[in-house]
Amino acid sequence: xxxSIIDTIMLSEKRRDLMLYLSKGSKTREEIVxxxxxxxxxxxxxxxxxxxxxxxxxxxxxxxxxNNGQLMITSLMPLLKMVNTFSSESDYWVTRNLQAxxxxxxxxxxxxxxxxxxxxxxxxxxxxxxxxLENTAVKRRLKxxxxxxxxxxxxxxxDFAEKNIEILLIFEKHTYEKMNESFGDxxxxxxxxxxxxxxMIEEEINPPEIVLGDEEMTIIFFNLNGKYDYRELLSxxxxxxxxxxxxxxxxxxxxxxxxxx
Amino acid sequence: MQxxxxxxxxxxxKRLNLLHYLQDGSKDIDQIKSHFNINSRLIVPEIKKLIKAxxxxxxxxxxxxxxxxxxxxxxxxxxxxxxxxIEIDPDYWENNDLTQIPDKLYRRIGELKNSELHxxxxxxxxxxPDPLRKTISTAKEFFIYMPFLPPTLPSNFLEPIxxxxxxxxxxxxxxxEKMEKEFxxxxxxxxxxxxxxxxxxxxGILRPMIVAQDNFLLLGFFKNDGIYGxxxxxxxxxxxxxxxxELCRCYMNIAEPVTKN
Numbered sequence: 001x002x003x004s005i006i007d008t009i010m011l012s013e014k015r016r017d018l019m020l021y022l023s024k025g026s027k028t029r030e031e032i033v034x035x036x037x038x039x040x041x042x043x044x045x046x047x048x049x050x051x052x053x054x055x056x057x058x059x060x061x062x063x064x065x066x067n068n069g070q071l072m073i074t075s076l077m078p079l080l081k082m083v084n085t086f087s088s089e090s091d092y093w094v095t096r097n098l099q100a101x102x103x104x105x106x107x108x109x110x111x112x113x114x115x116x117x118x119x120x121x122x123x124x125x126x127x128x129x130x131x132x133l134e135n136t137a138v139k140r141r142l143k144x145x146x147x148x149x150x151x152x153x154x155x156x157x158x159d160f161a162e163k164n165i166e167i168l169l170i171f172e173k174h175t176y177e178k179m180n181e182s183f184g185d186x187x188x189x190x191x192x193x194x195x196x197x198x199x200m201i202e203e204e205i206n207p208p209e210i211v212l213g214d215e216e217m218t219i220i221f222f223n224l225n226g227k228y229d230y231r232e233l234l235s236x237x238x239x240x241x242x243x244x245x246x247x248x249x250x251x252x253x254x255x256x257x258x259x260x261x
Numbered sequence: 262m263q264x265x266x267x268x269x270x271x272x273x274x275k276r277l278n279l280l281h282y283l284q285d286g287s288k289d290i291d292q293i294k295s296h297f298n299i300n301s302r303l304i305v306p307e308i309k310k311l312i313k314a315x316x317x318x319x320x321x322x323x324x325x326x327x328x329x330x331x332x333x334x335x336x337x338x339x340x341x342x343x344x345x346x347i348e349i350d351p352d353y354w355e356n357n358d359l360t361q362i363p364d365k366l367y368r369r370i371g372e373l374k375n376s377e378l379h380x381x382x383x384x385x386x387x388x389x390p391d392p393l394r395k396t397i398s399t400a401k402e403f404f405i406y407m408p409f410l411p412p413t414l415p416s417n418f419l420e421p422i423x424x425x426x427x428x429x430x431x432x433x434x435x436x437x438e439k440m441e442k443e444f445x446x447x448x449x450x451x452x453x454x455x456x457x458x459x460x461x462x463x464x465g466i467l468r469p470m471i472v473a474q475d476n477f478l479l480l481g482f483f484k485n486d487g488i489y490g491x492x493x494x495x496x497x498x499x500x501x502x503x504x505x506x507e508l509c510r511c512y513m514n515i516a517e518p519v520t521k522n
Contacts, residue, residue: 003344003345003348004348005344005347006340006341006344054351054355066355067354067356067357067359067485068347068351068354068355071343071354071359071367071370072343072344074367074368075339075340075342075343075368075369075370075371076340077368078336078339079333079336079337079339079340082329082332082333082336083333086315086329086333090314090315093315094315094318094327094329096328097328098328106328106332107332107335107336109332110336
């Protein structure tokens, strides 16, 4: 059952690195030598093996992935990225509860490889939303999933609503009920803004807290016991933001609009 | 790129087999030992290494995959699937035009691996292929994308439509017009039936032909030179069928419903 294409890619770091480099586009021999920091004599053999396997093509001095090579590298990327993500902060990731992340997005968690894990300091650990918003520039839109009881949230968000920022706010059901009990009026006056829309997830899932600004995002995944352990994931690269947006859209898709205006 | 962890798993068939075994659920050490017919001295060190890597976790004497381990293994499987798919017929996949496959499906193309390539001869190229003809009568749902007009198409799905099966058919503008002009009766039957939804999309882009039934999938790719190949992909496999249906839905989203005027 062992596949020869896979062995060709997996059993040599050189061949794999070569393919990963060519996945950026066609490259000359000189570019390859420079990028891989290797002597061409050492690359001749791996290049020949990849050509024989039909994974790369050569035309004069230019080398590129074949369509099949492209297909293989594309299907390898989720795994490589995920291993990168998880191995850089493995104690964090091993202890995360990812059950509320839908499967198709969980498989692509490697897109978060350039995010960093941050432990909130004593003075901001109970106000992750406030902490994030104080440290990021928001000009257009905020997308938020609230899973942590946060007495300050309505007041903070009102400032943004005033400034005509579009706010999409998804509440986890129990968090909403609890907040509505204590701060019903504040929530209502926030929801009265034209540019603010409330949603609620009715399913019994324990979604992570998400705050998505225009160019930055924080996600708080809970630990295996479903508890907030004052650690958050901070991202500002496109791949992470795209992933975060897709996760947000998924939650929006399973939630219901709250309170008629 | 750090990929030592992947190497580490891939290079040992023993470790990989152990992980696949744990994919079924938690096992204790005795189950593992007897399943692999191996003694503790050989397997325990492997388990310990995998625990250290965060891929396996132990609780109450039971070993299971961690969330990360599961996701890694699934991504590894997608990669293996892609290789197996390509190895069925490397030339076929190298020459197929896959540019109209959306990223999310391109990444998962290995889901088509349980399929066969049907090669047409000159004398049967205009016929409805056997496996399709045999499955049409028992299928309940049809998703169809037609970039050309096979002579059998206009009447192929009339029976299911008449029998209350759901048919969703997307045609390019010129094919729709051709069908209306050359097969006015069949065209009307499609258009007027509440069981059939007709869609039209603009000409100019070569997308693969799709017939995705709930019990059968037929895919016909154009080659990179724009010529329709003489091979069509056929499958009864659930995953492959779902992939085909999803592709058809993507095309439906960029098409317009055809309405009676």
